[in-house]
Amino acid sequence: MKSVILLARRASLAPIVLAALALFILMVMTFADVMLRSILNAPIEAATELTRILMAVMVFAVMPVISARGGHISVDLTDPVFERLRLHNIRDGLVYIVCGVMMIWPVQRVWVLAERWRSYGDVTEYLSIPQFYVGWFIAAFTAATAVVMVITGLMYLLAPRLLERDL
Secondary structure, three states: OHHHHHHHHHHOHHHHHHHHHHHHHHHHHHHHHHHHHHHHOOOOOOHHHHHHHHHHHHHHHHHHHHHHHOOOOOOOOOHHHHHHOOOHHHHHHHHHHHHHHHOHHHHHHHHHHHHHHHHHOOEOOOOOOEHHHHHHHHHHHHHHHHHHHHHHHHHHHHOHHHHOOOO
16 A cells, blocks of 8 residues: 555656646747837737636645645644544545545536536637646646545545655
C-alpha cells in the first residue's frame, strides 16, 4: 500500500507542472502584452481569452492535489475538542467523503455546459478555440478532485497512518 501512495504522490507532480507551465505562459504573455501595448500601441488581442483559459488550467489542475494534501482553507475552531476526544480522523474522513460526493453536482453541470458549447459550436473570439475543451478539462479535474476526496476520506477512516507525510 505504501508503494501505491508513493506512486500517487509522484504522479501528483504532473498537474502541478501543468499549472506552473500555465502560470509561466500567463506571465510571459502579460509582460509581452503590456510592452507591446505601451511601446508599439499594439496589444495582444487574444490576451483576454488566453488569460481565461490559462486561469482555468491553473486553478482546476491543482484542485485534486490541494484537496488530497489538505491544503484547502479550513476553519479550526473545533480542532481542540475533536483532538482531545480523538475524533479528528473520523471528522476529517466524513468531511472529505461528504465534500467529494457533493463535487459530483458541479461535475455534471460543467459537463452539460461543455456539451452544450460543443453542440452549438462555440469557439473563442480571436483564436477560435472550441470552448468545450476547457469545459471538459474543468469537468475532468473536478471529477478527479471528487474521487481524490472520497479516497482521502476513506483513508482517514480506515488507515490514517498512511496519510502521514513521512512515508
